[in-house]
Amino acid sequence: MENSELEKSKTFIIVEILEYIPNSVVIKTILRKTTGNVNVVSFDSGEAMTEKTSPFDTFIQVIEGKAEVIIEDKANILDTGQSIIIPAHSRNTIKANVRFKMISTVIKSGYEDLV
Structure with missing residues (x-):
């Protein structure tokens, strides 16, 4: 997995910077800072991320294909262009049926203001 950021001030096409790899979930870092990060992720059909929770909200936007995002046992199907916010401290997983x-x-x- 590559953790370096993309080159700044250089244009790119987001769906083209990451390929599908058979039987894999691939993550490419766009930006990584102490205050947050942006990643692009590809899922091959049948793959999923392990269920997890995060202390922070996570914004997910599907840029190609269709995703299943499960939050607290409720399945949400997202098509290309659709987004969802996974609330902080919620059990969630992301699956690729395709x-x-x-x-x-x-x-x-x-x-900090919420404490």
């Missing part, structure tokens, strides 16, 4: 690509954005700052 292959798809998505952008995942986590912003870690701003939670």
